[in-house]
Amino acid sequence: MELETKPIRRHFSKLGLMYFLGTLILFGVQLAISFVAVRLPFLDLYDMDVSLLISSLPMYLISMPLMSLLIKTVPASHIDRHTMTFGQWICAFVMCYAIMYLSNLVGVAMTFAIGLVKGSSVENALLDVVTGISPWTALFIMVLCAPVAEELIFRKLLIDRTVRYGEKTAILFSGLFFGLFHGNLNQFVYAFMLGIFFGFIYVKTGKIRYTVAMHMCVNFLGSVAGMFLLNVSGYDELMNASGDPEVVMELLSEHLPGILLISLYGLIILVFVISGIICLAVNAKKMKLRPAEILIPKGKFLSTTILNVGVILFALFWIIQIILQLLE
DSSP states (O other), X not given: OBOOHHXXXXXXXXXXXXXXHXXXXXXXXXXXXHHHHTTXXXXXXXXXXXXXXXXXXXXXXXXXXXXXXXXXXXOOOOOXXXXXXXXXXXXXXXXXXXXXHHHHHXXXXXXXXXXXHHTSOOOOHHHHHHHHXXXXXXXXXXXXXXXXXXXXXXXXXXHHTTXXXXXXHHHHXXXXXHHHHTOSHHHHHHHHHHHXXXXXXXXXXXXXXXXXXXXXXXXXXXXXXXXXXXXXXXXXXXXXXXXXXXHHHHHHHHTHHHHHHHHHHHHHHHHHHHHHHHXXXXXXXXXXXOOOSSBXXXXXXXXXXXXXXXXXXXXXXHXXXXXXXXHO
């Protein structure tokens, strides 16, 4: 049935406001932790792993649970549950990996172009963090903590509260909010696209565990396996080699097992991407979305769902973060 836009706009505005308030809590807790941490005389004795744990754990243990409570004040809808077979999950995973990989290339190209315009490269904060911590810390934070928290907040909680206005609307908001939440252009493009795909999987299954597992696998391959193999392959040493053939050959001989492993890793990634593209092409026509229970009047979608106080506040906050990151 079709309703007036005012109650729909209020619903989306309240939802956006809860995400905005949750974001303020997140930043407030992070600032409080930073304020205390810089005054601890012994903190300098620890490495980046400890620093990351000190800054990240309060986010997952305090900020995001409080954010979830705020979001839950907005009425939700029920999504029917359906089971995926293991084969379907594998197909969906390679599809999501291909989407992530290709959209990441687009994001890298965009930041590279912006870097050329401003005269200096755009910093990739995530890459700096991942390369500076141990694989075990990356496993705990980026493979175990982040996917669970992010899938609950940007898939289940968000889609449950927007799906009545159509699966397309719910998926769009899932991708948009998830992309913005990363706060930098390097990640926005692929996070947006992954959010769209994960949102599709969730609306079709109603089971968040499928997207949590995919999210964990994507993060593991990028932030743990990839970085670990770069280290054991002697990548940094080879890049910094003087160009002396004898030195290069010695390094290649020393790191041969690691070089073979990272070559195998690259081949596996290539297989994932090609398989994902094929699966997307084969299944594209089957990926249909159900119509809305509550129709948004034609021509009123943007003004109703996005151009409201709550969503604007949330989006504007994170857009400013993205711009500041580009200007660093």
